[in-house]
Amino acid sequence: MNSKKDWDQLLQFDRNHIWHPYTSMLDPLPVYPVVEARGVRLKLADGRELVDGMASWWAVIHGYNHPVLNEALESQLKKMAHVMFGGLTHQPAVELASLLIEITPKPLQKVFFSDSGSVSVEVALKMALQYWQAKGKTRKAKFLSLAKGYHGDTFGAMSVCDPITGMHKLFTHFLPKNFFVSAPECSFDASWDEKYITEFKTLLQKHHQEIAAVILEPIVQGAGGMRFYAPQYLLRVRELCTQYQVLLIADEIATGFGRTGKLFACEHSQICPDIMCLGKALTGGYMTLAATLCTDEVAETISGVEPGVFMHGPTFMANPLACSVARASVRLLLNSAWQDKIKSIEKQLKKELAPCQDLPAVNEVRVLGGIGVVEVKENVDVAWMQKEFVRLGVWIRPFLNLIYIMPPYIISTDELRSLTQAIFSVVRKVDAKSS
Numbered sequence: 001m002n003s004k005k006d007w008d009q010l011l012q013f014d015r016n017h018i019w020h021p022y023t024s025m026l027d028p029l030p031v032y033p034v035v036e037a038r039g040v041r042l043k044l045a046d047g048r049e050l051v052d053g054m055a056s057w058w059a060v061i062h063g064y065n066h067p068v069l070n071e072a073l074e075s076q077l078k079k080m081a082h083v084m085f086g087g088l089t090h091q092p093a094v095e096l097a098s099l100l101i102e103i104t105p106k107p108l109q110k111v112f113f114s115d116s117g118s119v120s121v122e123v124a125l126k127m128a129l130q131y132w133q134a135k136g137k138t139r140k141a142k143f144l145s146l147a148k149g150y151h152g153d154t155f156g157a158m159s160v161c162d163p164i165t166g167m168h169k170l171f172t173h174f175l176p177k178n179f180f181v182s183a184p185e186c187s188f189d190a191s192w193d194e195k196y197i198t199e200f201k202t203l204l205q206k207h208h209q210e211i212a213a214v215i216l217e218p219i220v221q222g223a224g225g226m227r228f229y230a231p232q233y234l235l236r237v238r239e240l241c242t243q244y245q246v247l248l249i250a251d252e253i254a255t256g257f258g259r260t261g262k263l264f265a266c267e268h269s270q271i272c273p274d275i276m277c278l279g280k281a282l283t284g285g286y287m288t289l290a291a292t293l294c295t296d297e298v299a300e301t302i303s304g305v306e307p308g309v310f311m312h313g314p315t316f317m318a319n320p321l322a323c324s325v326a327r328a329s330v331r332l333l334l335n336s337a338w339q340d341k342i343k344s345i346e347k348q349l350k351k352e353l354a355p356c357q358d359l360p361a362v363n364e365v366r367v368l369g370g371i372g373v374v375e376v377k378e379n380v381d382v383a384w385m386q387k388e389f390v391r392l393g394v395w396i397r398p399f400l401n402l403i404y405i406m407p408p409y410i411i412s413t414d415e416l417r418s419l420t421q422a423i424f425s426v427v428r429k430v431d432a433k434s435s
């Protein structure tokens, strides 16, 4: 299976029969066949190698084909690949849960495993609803979230995503109606002004009796716009949620496990949510697994009243292979000098992306931790830009008007430079193209 003709057939079949993310079946964007991935490099079917700037959507923090993670999977595979979690348990789940409880804020003591980030968000929303039900406050059945937020593609999750980029219009008669405030206007290092939280505060004041929980991505709004906001904002949100008796759900699916320079983005504000969602980098990008953590108070309230149980239980809950590789990935992270590594990635990104700021096509350049964003003025031609990046030997996938990278933490200085240089040279071409 390596002749060009074979690949042409495969790609033709793919084009005709397989959905890719957010893609048309009539006019799909081109896809590139990958045959292998090692470290920070993806090897394409034609032999070209690309330096990966995406970490497969925030997930592959240790790089591809890592010997320690491979070993964790292989040794678990020899024992059992899967077993139901109803009435049974196993060491990988127990040890992973114990690790997660240890490294997240202390009040988070209970763990619910599920199979993807979106599902962990559904679980979090459900927990909040069941919590208020148990307390007899059945009117508290809506959520408050931020514009430009992203929480997943299932219906509950979609209902708290940005109403425009989340395409609520498409499903308007089916989606639950929730409350939104504008996206935070205060950049990460902006000096704080109470005006930044006014809209949020006013809405909470007015509607807290109908609101079960606030859900947000702490500090970094990812797929809804790649925006960073001030820790003080999150701190004020926490205070107001406590004041108005509304739960706080922190969706750390993208930000968790070091990406923003802290192990969890909530640490920038030193706050603890009532419920936290984890996913993406949890398994080092090897398998799909997510977790929803909550406080004793949330768990015990739900469990203390009819029906006395939390109503969720996925077939592949706490899959042993996934738990095993997650346990290995978290340990690998904790045993590495990840803070130093993220700091040096941040420093290099700031230095090397700065020149983009002077290009006419560019609106803003932003860097935080292991995330670099070049926001351009117009939405990009994804197929064209992707092709340019591949030609330059890098894998970067833009969306809307955002060209962004969050590479595996193991990336070398030279490899990272190849990413930033590629961005500069491609964005410079955007200028040429549009003038």
Ligand SMILES: *Cc1c(COP(=O)(O)O)cnc(C)c1O
Pocket (backbone or CB within 6 Å): 116, 117, 118, 119, 121, 150, 151, 152, 153, 217, 222, 223, 251, 252, 253, 254, 279, 280
């Ligand atoms: C990716 C993401 C999700 C959804 O996770 P899936 O595993 O794709 O379902 C939810 N919230 C945030 C913040 C994410 O980045």
